[in-house]
Amino acid sequence: MQLGSGFGHMPSRNYLNRKIETATFKEIQELQEAKLARQLDYLLSRSLFYREKFQAAGIRRRDFRRLKDVARFPLTTKEELRESQAAAPPLGKHIACRLEDVIRVHSSTGTTGRPSFIGLTRRDARMWTALTARSFYTQGVRKTDIVIHAAGLTLFVGGLPAKDAIESLGAMFVPIGTGASEKALMAIQLLGATAMHCTPSYATYFAEWVRRQAHLEPRALGLKKFFCGGEPGAGIPAVRTKLQEDWGARVTEGLGNADMAPIIFSECPQQSGMHGNGQEYVLVEIIDPETEEALPIERGVSGELVYTSLERECVPLLRFRTRDRVTVLDTSCPCGRTSFKLRCIGRTDDMLIVLGVNVFPSAVRDVVSSFHPRTTGEIQIILEQPGPKVAPPLKVVAECGGEGGDWNALKTEIEREIKAVLTVSASVDLVAAGTLPRHEMKGQLLKRAYESRAAG
Numbered sequence: 480m481q482l483g484s485g486f487g488h489m490p491s492r493n494y495l496n497r498k499i500e501t502a503t504f505k506e507i508q509e510l511q512e513a514k515l516a517r518q519l520d521y522l523l524s525r526s527l528f529y530r531e532k533f534q535a536a537g538i539r540r541r542d543f544r545r546l547k548d549v550a551r552f553p554l555t556t557k558e559e560l561r562e563s564q565a566a567a568p569p570l571g572k573h574i575a576c577r578l579e580d581v582i583r584v585h586s587s588t589g590t591t592g593r594p595s596f597i598g599l600t601r602r603d604a605r606m607w608t609a610l611t612a613r614s615f616y617t618q619g620v621r622k623t624d625i626v627i628h629a630a631g632l633t634l635f636v637g638g639l640p641a642k643d644a645i646e647s648l649g650a651m652f653v654p655i656g657t658g659a660s661e662k663a664l665m666a667i668q669l670l671g672a673t674a675m676h677c678t679p680s681y682a683t684y685f686a687e688w689v690r691r692q693a694h695l696e697p698r699a700l701g702l703k704k705f706f707c708g709g710e711p712g713a714g715i716p717a718v719r720t721k722l723q724e725d726w727g728a729r730v731t732e733g734l735g736n737a738d739m740a741p742i743i744f745s746e747c748p749q750q751s752g753m754h755g756n757g758q759e760y761v762l763v764e765i766i767d768p769e770t771e772e773a774l775p776i777e778r779g780v781s782g783e784l785v786y787t788s789l790e791r792e793c794v795p796l797l798r799f800r801t802r803d804r805v806t807v808l809d810t811s812c813p814c815g816r817t818s819f820k821l822r823c824i825g826r827t828d829d830m831l832i833v834l835g836v837n838v839f840p841s842a843v844r845d846v847v848s849s850f851h852p853r854t855t856g857e858i859q860i861i862l863e864q865p866g867p868k869v870a871p872p873l874k875v876v877a878e879c880g881g882e883g884g885d886w887n888a889l890k891t892e893i894e895r896e897i898k899a900v901l902t903v904s905a906s907v908d909l910v911a912a913g914t915l916p917r918h919e920m921k922g923q924l925l926k927r928a929y930e931s932r933a934a935g
């Protein structure tokens with residue numbers, strides 16, 4: 480069995496690469512062990528960044544013998560990559576190939592203004608295409624699909640790499656981009672599109688837009704598959720149910736990381752969590768974000784995702800902290816894929832702490848959405864002071880659905896449910912449907928009231 484040759488297999492019915500996707504735990508471990516050993520050799524010979532880092536941590540190449548030894552190596556943070564880029568422009572001390580071998584750059588959407596670049600060699604780009612294509616295939620993209628890409632197209636890692644991946648599957652890629660609902664609608668109607676790739680916020684926004692502007696029911700457009708990503712949402716049961724009802728389509732989600740690969744995890748049609756799709760390209764660990772200890776990958780385990788690249792030339796990253804908080808949902812699946820399944824509950828940056836309890840804004844939305852159709856599912860959490868610590872009660876604004884009914888009773892019920900599910904007390908303000916701002920790209924679940932006060 481040639482596990483290593485992950486690219487170029489003819490698609491079978493359920494899997495793009497049956498050997499990898501259905502390999503046993505032991506087979507994957509052996510493959511990853513061999514590949515990581517080679518990647519470490521490469522790092523030591525090519526990466527000044529990691530040579531210095533290993534030296535500082537007092538760790539040597541020979542400390543890696545078995546796969547589990549990876550936990551002895553230091554973690555890499557986004558801050559380090561930013562500093563490295565500032566210290567050694569244009570791409571940073573952490574790039575491990577010659578600049579002339581870089582064929583494309585992407586950048587991550589930083590909050591600090593300065594873009595953080597990610598370079599790809601030809602081989603890196605091929606690997607991204609293979610991994611992203613497999614993730615889309617897991618979600619159900621097939622040759623016969625006509626896929627509307629209603630997400631970023633330019634520097635965004637979910638843009639051109641998604642094009643490369645979808646085209647490599649033989650499906651039709653329709654590059655619409657963002658902020659172009661009229662074009663998207665026209666393309667869907669004229670081309671008879673079957674699928675859409677977008678954020679869950681856009682899928683929600685576009686359904687409302689189609690009703691309001693085109694006076695059509697979204698499901699009348701005939702889209703059958705939604706591939707969502709870029710933020711948590713499509714995996715939240717109540718959000719997914721509403722989207723599926725609106726569109727009459729199957730909604731699945733994917734998860735990637737700008738610094739590692741566009742899509743690494745994605746849901747199969749079972750819709751019960753995202754499978755890891757690139758075991759021969761990316762080693763996945765889950766760590767306790769406070770103690771930084773590696774956690775066992777078992778059902779119910781929650782922690783921060785950490786990625787190690789296994790065959791990367793330009794930006795080989797070792798134990799990269801994603802700041803994504805995930806929960807392992809299962810380690811087996813009726814689809815036959817052997818990789819474990821997870822759901823992303825949010826980013827560490829968005830996490831709030833109420834009397835010592837960690838609360839992710841998406842979890843609050845999950846609770847409020849479960850009252851649909853009495854609520855629309857749109858919420859905003861009002862922060863009076865900079866987080867992450869918030870004094871109780873958590874202030875939540877939620878939209879009522881179009882159903883009318885007793886708002887006071889609904890308010891009490893939602894507050895009770897938040898307390899029961901998230902174990903924090905909340906004070907819920909209800910507003911009419913359509914009151915809260917809509918976001919085409921990514922939802923903004925937090926409103927930092929102190930910022931507008933400072934600005935005004």
Ligand SMILES: [Zn+2]
Nearest residue numbers: 747749812814
């Ligand atoms: Zn599955």
